[in-house]
Amino acid sequence: MTYIIAVILVSHLLGGHQVLSHHDRRIIFPLTHIDRSLELHSITKELPLQTGKCQDYRNRDLVLSLPGVSPRVLYPGFITSDRVSCLSLTDSAIEGIQSGSFSHVPNLMYLDLSRNRIQLCDLLSFGNPDELRTLVIDENDSQGQQTDLILSSSSYFSHLEHLYLRKNLIRDIRINLRHQFPSLTHLYLSDNRLEGRLFTHIHLPSTLTHLHLERNWITKIDTQELINLSSLFLDGNRISSICSWQCQGNDLVLRGMRGLKFLSLLRNDVSYIEPGCFNEARNLQSLNLAHNAITHLPPGILDVLHQLEDLSLSYNRLTRVPDVSRLVMIGSLSIDHNYIDRITTRTFSNLHWLKWLSLGGNRISSIETDAFTDLTSLEELDLSHNQLSYLPWGWISDTCLHHLDVRGNYFTSFESLSINNLWTLTHLYVQGTPLASGSTADRWSIGYNTTVHVKYTESVYRSGCYVECDGGYTIPRITFSDKWTWVRRTSKVMKMITCKRIILLFIWINLVSSELNSLCDNNLEINLSKTGLQRLRRKFLSNSLINSLNLQDNQIWSIDAEAFEDLPNLEYLNLAGNFLPYSKLTQDFPKLKTLVLDDALTVASPEDLEESLSLSEHCTPCLSKDKRKTQNFDVNLEIKGALPALEKLHLRNNRISMLSGLENTPNLTHLHLENNDISREFFSTFIPSTLTHLHLENNSIEYLNSSVINQLEVLMLGHNNIYRLCSGDSCHQHKHKFYENDPLLNLAGAKRLEELSIADNMLMEVDEDAFADLENLRYLNLSGNYLEVLPLDVFVNLTNLKSLVLSNNLLRDIPDVDDMENLENLLLNGNEVKVVTGASFMNLPKLKTLSFANNALSQVEPGAFDDLTSLSELDLSGNKLLTLPENWISGISLQRLLLDSNSFTEIENMSLRNISGIEYLSIAGNPMRNFSARALIKLPETLVINIKPPGSARDDGEICQCYNFHCGEGRFKSFEGSELTETRR
Known part of the structure; x- marks a missing residue:
């Protein structure tokens, strides 16, 4: 009663007082001289606000929340206070608002008038509170649920930024929003009856960045009037295709959307996506196309989306994983509940930042060994409710996997999972598999900190339908703060120190060096990834036992010349995911065998990097890696240091256009240059004769020197620009106009080649003798090209070939x-x-x-x-x-x-x-x-x-919507997941 008494005492008794009550507590209008906040409880469920909430305004003063107690007609002076910042008058059956009703609340920033009965003519025509930033008028019943409401008048709101008009049955808006709302940034119009043609004449303000149009009647919308948007939400409409220029029917026409970062088309009817439709929306960071009817994505459709971090294609009709290899910044990828039946080699190549991958609810029955290559940041993988019975050895190596979900598959033994050495795993979900009932988890060879989930607990077991239709359950996305690092010596794993005290870690390593030397001859593997390191100073580590050092995903921008001098036996060094401002590698490593510099190079100066990086003690990265990706530069990398023992060099995702100095790597066998800017000129440089494995996926290669090919055993050229395969003199015969510039691959003399991939190029022709010298070839991938016919005897010399992939051609x-x-x-x-x-x-x-x-x-x-x-x-x-x-x-x-x-x-x-x-x-x-x-x-x-x-699906064969109900009793004797096992006597 304290708040109500205070309001009554300070109310100035004027004529025409109105006394209203809220749960037996009286409110007397007009209210004046208010000196404290008053927030009454509303029993009505409110629509949540996404932006412009009262608590977002830090300079707010008093808050009045008075649901159900306002006068039927608001009038000037019904509230008088220069201290009220936020006012909520919801659920009060307000029918009218006189002009100037809020003129006596001069500092009002937030106003909520939701769930009233305000006449349409008063809805936005009650004057202009000068400081108003947020106006909420959701679920208004202005004319007894009359349909096809048209907004045609409005006051001038000079500073309004957030406008909510949700669930109002609005069919059209005939207000010049650009003139009446010149500062508007966020417009919420979801759950109305708007059509897309509205936006050809509505004149939106140039300040508008966020537009919410969920669950309207939109069939076609052209974005040429929405070019300043950064977020567009069109969930639950009737759009059937996405295009840019050649548009017909129910389309989303993407034109001039260069500032668009978030686009959602959840639950539409999208079945066609025009090639090149994202060319003018290439800065997208989040794209949601879930719950549509997409059967395939055109080749290269996603290649321009270099900034995309979140992509959802869940609940569509895809039969294969689309080409996502150029989405270099992708962190979350959802392709669950489609028709995908297998995951092939290098399906997810180059996705070094991918943390969350969802493939559940497909038909996946096989996963090839190298399918998840390059997923070094992967933390959560959902393979639930597929048709897997085993996974190949080494299928998930070199990741940071914490959560693995294989529920509802057919694994019968722990060994069939092939995760014996996956020590980073914290949660393994095997519910609904034979493994869950037929094995003892405590006997599995798995990390000591791994929790194995074999039963559906009450926290997730929502109903009897849960096991069959688990669509609503997702593995919680946990962000690990990397508060400790590992020091592993052969079979021992020791928890170490927080990144705040990383210097103490170096001291500890150096102090125990002599003791370790006297105890054993085993080598040390040091993992300092994700610890916030920024600079490696002279002799920052000193230990002759250290042979492996992982410095991945830090903020390293400077390395002193003698930083590694006291690591004489170092054989493995990983510097991926840092900010090295180098075009030259000058360090000498006499015994180094593997050097990883993926996504590590930039042309920014050390001074600029030092200024950009935060030196906070919390080790939080402050220089965004995606910002580095937007920099327009090419790296001409020169290797000047001596690397006499180097065998494997990883330089992926660095925008390298030229590489020189390979004569300093005389024993190099594996060279990884995926996702760079390499063209034909690159191969005029010296290539060591020892090189046997060359990975050049995702470059701009049209030609490759035959002298390079002749020494190789493995050549990966996926996602380049090769049009033709040929051999020898026939390569000089120009059969078609598009061969005039020789975008070809000459395979003459490639007798050592065992694996060759030219997937997702521009191949239109393969000469009859193209593979004449490839008698040792075991794997050939020509998928994702434009081949219409192949010569009769084109494969006749491939007598040792084991795998031939010709998928997705013509x-x-x-x-x-x-x-x-x-x-x-x-x-x-x-x-x-x-x-x-x-x-x-x-x-x-x-x-x-x-x-x-x-x-x-x-x-x-x-x-x-x-x-x-x-x-x-x-x-x-x-x-x-x-x-x-x-x-x-x-x-x-x-x-x-x-x-x-x-x-x-x-x-x-x-x-x-x-x-x-x-x-x-x-x-x-x-x-x-x-x-x-x-x-x-x-x-x-x-x-x-x-x-x-x-x-x-339910046991009775019908689609189960997964609400809180129990599925009908099954007709079949034995039912597991989505499969029927018949047992006959």
């Missing part, structure tokens, strides 16, 4: 792969093949994996696969198959068969009888209402059948 016919006796994997998914003939595959005795996913297959001839006696996995998903011939797959040892997303109406049309030995069958996404178990009667009893599309 092939209409199956290329000639006959007599490739060592071929084990053939991927033809994402092409335009229509028929698999009976003579398509001859003499391929070792072929194990064959994929035709996402072609245009409508026919498979009898006997098409009869000669593939070793075939264990066949993927025909995403095609147009209506029926398959009898005995079409008999006589082979098939273990996994994928027939998802075809046009089968009955399971009998799949002709599955007599397929012995099969372990897994996927028939999800076909238009089958039901099927008879008779069609499966001769299949193995242990067969696992997937009958449901990816995503959340």
